[in-house]
Amino acid sequence: FDGHAIAPETAAFLGGPHRLLIDGAWVDGSGEHVTRDPATGLELARFATGGAAEVDAAVAAARRAFHGAWGRMTVSDRTAILFRLARIMEANARLLTELDIVDNGMPGFIAGLTTANCVEMVDYYAGAVMRIEGTTTAPPRHIAAETEALTYTLREPVGVAGLIVPWNVPLSTAILKLAPALAAGCTVVMKPSEETPLSVLALGQMILDAGFPAGVVNIVNGFGADCGAALAAHPGVDKISFTGSTVTGKKIVQAALGNLKKVSLELGGKSPVVVMPDADLALAVPGVALATFFLQGQNCMAGTRIFAHEAIHDALVEGVAAFSAGMKLGHGLDPATMQGPMISDAHSAKVMSYIEAGKAAGATLVCGGDKLDRPGNFIPPTIFADCRPDMSIVRDEIFGPVMAVQKFATTDLDAIAELANDTPFGLSGSVWTRDLSTAHRMVKRIRAGHVSINCHGAVGTNIPFGGFGQSGWGREFGREGLDAYLETKAVTARL
Ligand code: NAD
Numbered sequence: 366f367d368g369h370a371i372a373p374e375t376a377a378f379l380g381g382p383h384r385l386l387i388d389g390a391w392v393d394g395s396g397e398h399v400t401r402d403p404a405t406g407l408e409l410a411r412f413a414t415g416g417a418a419e420v421d422a423a424v425a426a427a428r429r430a431f432h433g434a435w436g437r438m439t440v441s442d443r444t445a446i447l448f449r450l451a452r453i454m455e456a457n458a459r460l461l462t463e464l465d466i467v468d469n470g471m472p473g474f475i476a477g478l479t480t481a482n483c484v485e486m487v488d489y490y491a492g493a494v495m496r497i498e499g500t501t502t503a504p505p506r507h508i509a510a511e512t513e514a515l516t517y518t519l520r521e522p523v524g525v526a527g528l529i530v531p532w533n534v535p536l537s538t539a540i541l542k543l544a545p546a547l548a549a550g551c552t553v554v555m556k557p558s559e560e561t562p563l564s565v566l567a568l569g570q571m572i573l574d575a576g577f578p579a580g581v582v583n584i585v586n587g588f589g590a591d592c593g594a595a596l597a598a599h600p601g602v603d604k605i606s607f608t609g610s611t612v613t614g615k616k617i618v619q620a621a622l623g624n625l626k627k628v629s630l631e632l633g634g635k636s637p638v639v640v641m642p643d644a645d646l647a648l649a650v651p652g653v654a655l656a657t658f659f660l661q662g663q664n665c666m667a668g669t670r671i672f673a674h675e676a677i678h679d680a681l682v683e684g685v686a687a688f689s690a691g692m693k694l695g696h697g698l699d700p701a702t703m704q705g706p707m708i709s710d711a712h713s714a715k716v717m718s719y720i721e722a723g724k725a726a727g728a729t730l731v732c733g734g735d736k737l738d739r740p741g742n743f744i745p746p747t748i749f750a751d752c753r754p755d756m757s758i759v760r761d762e763i764f765g766p767v768m769a770v771q772k773f774a775t776t777d778l779d780a781i782a783e784l785a786n787d788t789p790f791g792l793s794g795s796v797w798t799r800d801l802s803t804a805h806r807m808v809k810r811i812r813a814g815h816v817s818i819n820c821h822g823a824v825g826t827n828i829p830f831g832g833f834g835q836s837g838w839g840r841e842f843g844r845e846g847l848d849a850y851l852e853t854k855a856v857t858a859r860l
Contacts, residue, residue: 389579524603634792716765791833
């Protein structure tokens, strides 16, 4: 891989052909697809794809398991099996990490971090199984007037969950759904992205090795338009949890209408980064650069709209450009790599079309702007200054390494917030200032699900994450991530 070695277990996993996991067994699909290393274009593995028929079989298996072995399992055993999965993942961390690096192109330092977070996430939700608790409350008046009575609530699994995930953080976006869904007692049908199936397929084998009963976890690879759409529309699915683009999220909602299945959506973003005149530039310069360029901008939380006060604007832009120039582009297996390639030719073409639109609209190109002349789709950090709110580079989620800087002169927080909130999205944001009072007052004004102070995108296993506005419905991570897979049943008993 560009001169870099992979572990023997990773090499053994590549090639395939990999099959679908349905009802506890690896089975053939109805089609086949190939996944490639986006840094080199080289074929990694062949894998089976499924459509409506395979989704149907997987949903039926998940339904049987829900009412069968999984539904009957004690919470102690459910806890133990999830902890067992975490240990197997931990023992295979290098495999999972390297599969995400070669399949997605992400730098190794990010893949290592996300694998460790995934293990922590499974442990966290394993530990939460026994803390799924109802409440007691006063019985209704008309019964309490007549007799002694008892009212309490039960938390029950929502049922069969369809989990549809994107390519940008393949293992992580899968585990964020899988771990709480299983902890809640749901059974699942997972559809990985057709661009990056490998780490989730490896996880499938670990799930079998951990001893989950057949049908609890089913993995059906395939394309969005047939496999994903069939899962979203399936009448036997009780809940869809989707992470992906806002455009696809709207299709999921339409598809889910048939049986009014519950829907959680983690969608796109165009997050604001507000740098106040008193910001500590030693922190803000690398922080702002990474807010946009972490994961080469293929990051839902990316802070791509930078609002810089005029007092620090020039120093910030120069500093961020200099920091970005030091971000080594390369293969994710190279430990020095800070930024990898775009996922595909099509996505790279989309990112480049936005860069051209930024140039044509009159934004000042500070650095970057051209694709590198080498195999793989490497686009260097690209910074535009003097942006206007109506430019497409400011309005649209580009999902690439493109930063759009706007200068402001006011210190009125309401006026600054109006600029920051001028977007249909609301996933994340950050405020950079030495003044904690300003920081917290600004945080209150930013309309987003996750706002950081003097850092950006500070997500964590226990910290709820999700979007305001068109960035989604519901929350993942933490307690709220588990609630997304639970129903509440109220019970009243005459005594
Ligand atoms: P995408 O919407 O193109 O695809 C996501 C998944 O949906 C894939 O598995 C795809 O096959 C499937 N899909 C496509 N069309 C479908 C349909 N009609 N019905 C059912 N499924 C369908 O998104 P992507 O390009 O894979 O990922 C990038 C997007 O994901 C960005 O917008 C990014 O912001 C978003 N994202 C959001 C979060 C978050 O937590 N909010 C996290 C990661 C990525």
